Amino acid sequence: MTPLAATAPAPAATAPAPRAEPIAITGVTKTYGLFHALEDVNLEIGAGEFLTLLGPSGSGKTTLLMVLAGFTRPSRGRLTVGGTDMTRVAPHKRDFGMVFQNYALFPHMNVAANVAYPLKLRRLPRAQVEAQVRRALDLVQLSHLADRNISALSGGQKQRIALARAVVFEPRVLLMDEPLSALDKNLRERMQIEIRALHDKLGITTVYVTHDQREALTMSDRIVVIDRGRVSQVDTPRALYERPANAFVADFIGESTLLPVTPGPGGHAFEGTPLKTSRPVADAAFLVIRPEKLEFAEPGMEAEHNLFTGLLKSVIYQGETLLAQVDIGADQVIMLRRTTRREILARMPEPGQRITLALHADDTILVPERPA
Amino acid sequence: MTAAPDTTTRLPRAREAEGDTQARAREGDTQARRIRREELRDRLSLAALSLPALLLVGVLVFLPVGWLFGLSLVSEGQFSFIHYQRLLEPAYRNIFSMTFEISFLVTALALLLGYPLSYLLSQMPPRAAALLMILVMLPFWTSILVRTYAWMVLLQRRGLVNGWLIDLGLIDTPLRLVNNYTGTVIGMLHVMLPFMVLPLFSSLRAVDVSLMRAASSLGAGPVKAFWTVFFPLSLPGVMAGSLLVFVLCLGFYVTPALLGGGKVIMVSMKIQQNAAMYFDWGAASALGVVLLGVTVALFWLLGRVTRIERVFGGL
Numbered sequence: 001m002t003p004l005a006a007t008a009p010a011p012a013a014t015a016p017a018p019r020a021e022p023i024a025i026t027g028v029t030k031t032y033g034l035f036h037a038l039e040d041v042n043l044e045i046g047a048g049e050f051l052t053l054l055g056p057s058g059s060g061k062t063t064l065l066m067v068l069a070g071f072t073r074p075s076r077g078r079l080t081v082g083g084t085d086m087t088r089v090a091p092h093k094r095d096f097g098m099v100f101q102n103y104a105l106f107p108h109m110n111v112a113a114n115v116a117y118p119l120k121l122r123r124l125p126r127a128q129v130e131a132q133v134r135r136a137l138d139l140v141q142l143s144h145l146a147d148r149n150i151s152a153l154s155g156g157q158k159q160r161i162a163l164a165r166a167v168v169f170e171p172r173v174l175l176m177d178e179p180l181s182a183l184d185k186n187l188r189e190r191m192q193i194e195i196r197a198l199h200d201k202l203g204i205t206t207v208y209v210t211h212d213q214r215e216a217l218t219m220s221d222r223i224v225v226i227d228r229g230r231v232s233q234v235d236t237p238r239a240l241y242e243r244p245a246n247a248f249v250a251d252f253i254g255e256s257t258l259l260p261v262t263p264g265p266g267g268h269a270f271e272g273t274p275l276k277t278s279r280p281v282a283d284a285a286f287l288v289i290r291p292e293k294l295e296f297a298e299p300g301m302e303a304e305h306n307l308f309t310g311l312l313k314s315v316i317y318q319g320e321t322l323l324a325q326v327d328i329g330a331d332q333v334i335m336l337r338r339t340t341r342r343e344i345l346a347r348m349p350e351p352g353q354r355i356t357l358a359l360h361a362d363d364t365i366l367v368p369e370r371p372a
Numbered sequence: 373m374t375a376a377p378d379t380t381t382r383l384p385r386a387r388e389a390e391g392d393t394q395a396r397a398r399e400g401d402t403q404a405r406r407i408r409r410e411e412l413r414d415r416l417s418l419a420a421l422s423l424p425a426l427l428l429v430g431v432l433v434f435l436p437v438g439w440l441f442g443l444s445l446v447s448e449g450q451f452s453f454i455h456y457q458r459l460l461e462p463a464y465r466n467i468f469s470m471t472f473e474i475s476f477l478v479t480a481l482a483l484l485l486g487y488p489l490s491y492l493l494s495q496m497p498p499r500a501a502a503l504l505m506i507l508v509m510l511p512f513w514t515s516i517l518v519r520t521y522a523w524m525v526l527l528q529r530r531g532l533v534n535g536w537l538i539d540l541g542l543i544d545t546p547l548r549l550v551n552n553y554t555g556t557v558i559g560m561l562h563v564m565l566p567f568m569v570l571p572l573f574s575s576l577r578a579v580d581v582s583l584m585r586a587a588s589s590l591g592a593g594p595v596k597a598f599w600t601v602f603f604p605l606s607l608p609g610v611m612a613g614s615l616l617v618f619v620l621c622l623g624f625y626v627t628p629a630l631l632g633g634g635k636v637i638m639v640s641m642k643i644q645q646n647a648a649m650y651f652d653w654g655a656a657s658a659l660g661v662v663l664l665g666v667t668v669a670l671f672w673l674l675g676r677v678t679r680i681e682r683v684f685g686g687l
Binding site: 100 | 580582583585586587588589590591592593594596597600601604605
């Protein structure tokens with residue numbers, strides 16, 4: 001079991017707030033001339049769910065978010081929120097909170113005025129505006145910065161204010177467009193946990209866009225992998241990592257080596273050797289090897305493991321783990337990742353030696369080709 | 373807008389020097405002195421580089437202005453305030469109020485026409501915007517004199533404009549469009565429009581689109597989003613364009629002289645009259661000094677209400 005999957009937040013851990021509403025996307029297509037930015041996207045997002053749209057740049061994940069926000073009108077398809085059709089509703093009438101990649105805070109207003117902006121538009125009484133602004137700023141732990149100018153805030157603070165502004169009017173849905181991509185790694189990781197905690201507290205249905213697969217795995221109830229405008233797989237982080245639906249997902253999520261396999265009488269085989277797997281796939285084209293699932297072969301392992309023998313090419317020390325490259329012939333190099341615990345370091349063979357690696361049948365993942 | 377580079381490089385070095393233990397204090401001291409000396413040398417060499425430009429500005433700007441100022445304080449070979457005292461007479465007061473009135477009107481009209489145009493340009497794809505910008509700039513590259521004569525032809529009693537208006541049945545008798553106040557304003561507005569559009573356009577283009585999207589997502593309709601977000605952020609451009617146009621209008625000569633038909637007397641025309649007809653250099657200089665003073669005062673005022681470098685940062 002991967003540590004990531006173990007600590008991933010359980011879906012619907014908290015009771016959804018009364019405001020949480022489900023979203024349904026049906027047959028959404030967006031074309032620009034001949035280019036299909038989105039092709040027949042169908043998604044059901046549960047009330048209070050934290051759903052992440054994940055894909056490489058240009059895959060269409062941001063287009064899908066813009067369709068949700070109302071800034072892009074789909075060429076075909078429907079969007080409903082809480083049962084009401086929102087497809088043609090103007091963005092400012094949707095009542096969706098949105099956090100932008102570059103924060104999009106109003107530079108001519110101070111922090112409090114930024115957060116109060118949506119409330120003033122709704123003509124709430126002054127006392128209520130003040131109370132709600134204070135509560136929103138408390139939520140992101142920045143009430144002491146209420147009178148600050150936007151230019152006097154750090155990147156992390158700006159992101160939190162943007163978040164406070166997006167949730168202060170209790171929106172029906174919260175949309176986030178790569179909100180952490182401008183922050184440095186440490187801050188980003190802290191904010192991931194903070195945003196997820198905020199989501200659990202508010203229970204608001206959230207759609208989050210990122211191209212960072214680790215961020216998606218850390219934060220989401222479910223992840224939608226988007227490949228060239230189409231939904232490739234929708235699953236929980238653990239299912240996505242351990243049971244990728246095709247070669248694209250396997251390659252995009254986590255580290256992996258893809259080895260071509262051929263069908264045979266005893267199941268699929270790599271280089272003529274039939275593979276033991278607990279999850280056979282009828283139209284398999286590749287074997288997916290996750291570097292951390294491999295171990296050094298020991299006698300008697302061949303009953304439950306697939307064995308790979310090869311030449312150890314290099315060992316790279318990366319702090320918490322070692323990354324090794326093993327040339328198993330047939331122009332294939334597989335990666336092996338081991339923790340830098342004392343006993344493992346002591347056992348690690350030298351480059352140039354021949355070693356045999358074992359992959360358990362449960363970890364032997366077979367996937368079909370990337371859909372055309 | 374960028375921080376002075378010397379402070380960022382100095383800080384760690386200075387701290388290094390301060391952080392030394394007492395035993396190494398003297399060594400640190402000499403090191404700190406050396407750093408200070410290097411910095412001084414850096415600054416001096418920078419100053420030396422800008423010296424030719426400073427000299428040029430000094431000779432070409434400050435010398436003539438000083439000369440002008442001196443001339444305005446001399447009458448019949450003696451130091452005197454007589455030229456300034458005469459500016460308080462009603463005739464001069466009228467000229468000044470006319471100049472300010474026309475400049476204000478032209479600035480306001482240029483803003484009214486220039487803002488929507490700049491907004492349109494700023495929202496267009498860059499290539500199309502550049503193409504339209506050429507159309508805006510086209511009159512800018514034509515001689516003012518030629519343009520002014522063109523307006524005289526267009527606006528005269530039996531000119532193109534009156535002809536069209538009559539043909540369209542909008543009026544029965546030709547309007548008096550030239551050789552008066554109206555003609556002056558039309559002609560000046562035409563000349564001034566590019567000066568309004570250029571700074572406005574760059575300032576409007578700099579407004580981040582995602583801010584408008586953010587306003588929209590927070591519940592603001594297009595009109596509300598424009599007035600609460602876009603317009604306030606475009607104010608530096610509005611200030612820059614207005615100031616530029618107003619100051620240029622204050623000293624404008626050719627167009628009011630030709631299109632005003634002698635009915636619109638502006639300060640610049642009075643200066644020309646004093647200098648060329650009466651050879652009264654003192655009076656002309658005094659008028660020039662007052663115009664300069666007003667311009668400087670306007671910049672100072674603008675500096676009080678906004679950060680001036682932000683106003684012209686977009687230029």
